[in-house]
Amino acid sequence: MRQQRLGKAKVIGLVLITYVFAKFQGGFASWFLFYSSLVFFVYELLVYFLMFSTLEVERRLDRNRLQEGDEVIVTVRLRRKIWFPFGWNMVVDRLPDRLIGVYEPHRQLLFPWFRREVEFRYAIPQLPRGHYKLAECVISGGDFFGFIERQKVFRLSDEFLVYPSYQVLDRWALGDGSLSGTIHVANRYSDDVAAVRGVREYTRGDRLSQIHWRASARGTGLKTKEFEHQAMNHTVCFLDVEKRSYPAQEPQLFELAVRVTASLIAFANRNQYHYGFVCNQAERIAFSPALSHAHFLRVFDQLARVMPEGAEPFSRVLGREGLEQANGVTLMVITPRLDKEVVSKLIALAQKGKRVQLFHIQGTSTGSPTAIAEQTRALHLLAANKVLCTPIQSEDCSEWKQLGGA
Missing domain, CATH: 4.10.860 (DNA Excision Repair, Uvrb; Chain A)
Structure with a gap:
């Protein structure tokens, strides 16, 4: 000043x-x-x-959905409504809050001279999982001789999501060799017309004899008959987002839990199993089992946004939401906690006929001998009550194929 x-x-x-x-x-x-x-x-x-009365600033992103580790290309364009010779502009595009301290804000010195439109591009590399907002763009400018200098903050709004990385699982089976409590029927040779209980959206692999032509003719797309004896695989992921579950000294523990959840959902989507997702952060997030590309994006949108900031105990969320799931649905629980409350809820769900599979996320620290002994007893107790437990110890994605028993 x-x-x-x-x-x-x-x-x-x-x-x-x-x-x-x-x-x-x-x-x-x-x-x-x-x-x-x-x-x-x-x-x-x-x-x-x-300097700024005729200036318009526009920011564009090359895409708004990325994978963890990708880079986003940001294009900033300065456009003036009138022709006038200006000296210089310094553009500072501020970073999202989560990236402050990781990268420096991008600074670009421009000499517009007699041009009415100037643009430049820059990249933000190696993005971690999350939801990001690019907001303010600060532009300074002056004359040729250095006597005049002004600054203005332009309020822009651009958002993008970075999906978690996931491992492509070769196989994922429960103890009896099936994914869920019901058996997936891939081919059917006879259908009882009297047993039709409704219609659903057509999925790849349905035979022509299963198509409900009358419902399809209404203009809402192909519909497939659903029979009383038709069986499908359904599964729901319960991700622990309670703040107390993740110690501050192991910040990557939650990211490991999210990657495991993403790997399981990607496997279910690729094999055309109906899948859902449940967590409770600031508000309840619950997706019923479904199978579509839009459903896949909705679930992964939440996996990109979710953070370990939940206040409600995970055991309470598990007990409430688990009982609401239909019989035959596999409940997949992803959590690093094995306290009495969580173990008792898992056992109670298993005793009520729910098929439960626990993915226990383990940190790098081994803990005290007493904690290790209690954890071992809890795992044996869960196994005795027909809760299949899978420990996840490594952040190396190449070892995650063991989730499927490969």
Whole structure:
């Protein structure tokens, strides 16, 4: 601010000095200097008032959904409505809050001169999972001579999601060799027309004899008959997002839990199993089992946004939401906790006929001998009550194929 005031004082002082010199000296040369300084003064005024009054700033992203580790290309365009020679612009595009301290804000020095439109691109590399917002763009500008300098903050809004990385599982089976409590029927050779209980959206692999032509003719897409004895695989992922479950000294523990959840959901989607997702962060998030590309994006959108900030105990969420699931649905629980409350809820669900599979996320620290002994007893107790337990110890994605028993 001090430099800006000093520049203005210099311009005004130059005009006053040349005027006083012309009044006392007289002659062509002195008045020529005065009128030249007036032209210079008018130019500085125009630069000052037109610097941002005619400026439009636009920001574009090359995509708004990325995978963990990808980079996003940001394009910033400066456009002026009128032609006028400006000296320079410094553009500072501020980073999202989660990236402050990881990367420096991008700074770009531009010399627009006589151009009405200027644009530049930059990349934000190696993005971690999350939901990001690009908001403010700070632009400074000045004249050719360095007397005038102004700054303005442009309020822009651009958002993008970074999905978690996941491992492509070769196989994922329960103890009896099936994914869920019911058996997936891939091919059917006879259908009892009297057993039709409804219709559903057509999925790849359905035979022509199963298509409900009357419902399809209504213009809402192909519909497939659902029979009373038709069986399908259904599964629901319960992700622990309670803040107390993840110690501050192991920040990657939650990211490991999210990657495991993403790997299981990607496997279910690829094999055309109906899958759902449940967590409770600031608000309840619950997706019923379904199978579609839009459903896949909705679930992964939540996996990109979710953070370990939940206040409600995970055992309470598990007990409430688990009982609401239909019989035959496999409940997949992803959590690093094995306290009494969580173990009792898992056992209670198993005793009520629910098929439960636990993915126990283990940190790098081994813990005290007492904690290790209690954890071992809890795992044996769960196994005795028909809760299949799978420990996850490594952050190396290549070892996750063991989730499927490969």
